[in-house]
Amino acid sequence: MIDYIALIDKYYAGQPELRHVLVTHSRQVADRALSIVDRHPEWEEQGLVDRQFIEEAAMLHDIGIIFCDAPKIYCNGPHKYIEHGYLGAELLRQEGLPKHALVAERHTGTGITIEQVEREELPIPERDYCPQSLEEKIICYADKFYSKSHLGEEVDVAKIKYNIWKYGHAAFQRWQELVELMGETD
Numbered sequence: 703m704i705d706y707i708a709l710i711d712k713y714y715a716g717q718p719e720l721r722h723v724l725v726t727h728s729r730q731v732a733d734r735a736l737s738i739v740d741r742h743p744e745w746e747e748q749g750l751v752d753r754q755f756i757e758e759a760a761m762l763h764d765i766g767i768i769f770c771d772a773p774k775i776y777c778n779g780p781h782k783y784i785e786h787g788y789l790g791a792e793l794l795r796q797e798g799l800p801k802h803a804l805v806a807e808r809h810t811g812t813g814i815t816i817e818q819v820e821r822e823e824l825p826i827p828e829r830d831y832c833p834q835s836l837e838e839k840i841i842c843y844a845d846k847f848y849s850k851s852h853l854g855e856e857v858d859v860a861k862i863k864y865n866i867w868k869y870g871h872a873a874f875q876r877w878q879e880l881v882e883l884m885g886e887t888d
Contacts (some may be wrong), residue, residue, distance in 0.1 A: 703754060703758075704758055704799065704802075706757075706758050706761040706762050707725070707761075709762065709765070709797060710724060710725060710761070710762070710765065713765065713768055713793070714768060717768070717776065719776040720767070720768065720775070720776035720777060723767075723775045723776060723850050723853065724764055724765070724767060724768075724850075725761075726853045726854070727764065727848055727849075727850045727853060728760060728761045728762070728763065728764060729761070730847075730848040730853075730854075730856075731760045731763065731841065731844045731845050731847075731848055732756070732757050732760035732761050732844075734844035734847055734848070735756050735757075735760045735840050735841050735843075735844040736753065736756060736757060736760075738840050738843070738844065738884055739751055739753055739756055739840065741885065742885065745836060750836045750837075751836055751837050751840065752837070755801065755802075755837060756837055756840060756841065758802060759801070759802045759805040759806075759837065759841055760805075760841045760844065760845075762790070762794060762799070762802050762805070762806065763790070763805050763806050763809045763841055763845065764786060764790065764806070764809075764850070765790040765793055765794065765806060766785070766786040766787060766788070766789035766790025766791070766792075766793060766806060767779075767783075767786045767790070767850070769781045769785070769786065769789045769790075770782065770783045770785060770786045770789070771783065774851050775850045775851055781825075782825050784810070784824055784825065784826060785825060785826055786810075787806055787807050787808070787809060787810045787826075787831065788806075788807050788826050788827060788831070790803075790806035790807070791803035791804070791806040791807035794806055804834075804835070804838060805833075805837065805838050805841050805842075807831055808831050808832060808833040808834065808838050808842065809833065809838070809841055809842045809845050810831060811866065811869055811873060812832075812842065812846075812866055812869075812873050812874075812876035812877045812880060813830075813831055813832030813833050813842065813873075813876055814826075814830075814831040814832065815830055815831075815832060815872070816828055816829055816830045818869075819831075832876070836883075839880060839883060840884070842880065843880040843881075843883075843884055846862045846865075846866075846877075847862065862877070863877065
């Protein structure tokens, strides 16, 4: 078991507003992810998910926002916001958390394909950023329901779908697959 709050405090102690945004958002994501796991006890029974890992990884999935420029949520770093996933993954790997790093790296949108990285010339290393494991997919899905700029509010499914559709048919299809996997209705 890792102390994710201590890890967050290691990097965010000097930025209380940003820390509050990160912890509040991450707690919402973790709670939703855990509720999904609770609705699917067979996943734990089959060894497909680890409840403790889900909580830890959900609490750390956005740790890389500290490196990015997003003043509305108190981020004043030099990088573009799209980079927060891989930057957070690098930080988590340095902390000896390679499995947690994969969640940070693969949670953005419904995942980012290498084709998207190349086509859109995204400022991130050229590789696939789509969630692979069930744990990664659960956290990626849960994350879509909470915005860091509107803490405490749940994002309406229609708005989620609209936001995802902007990234094309493949992204929307990945969303539909996540909805089905979670056993939720759209």
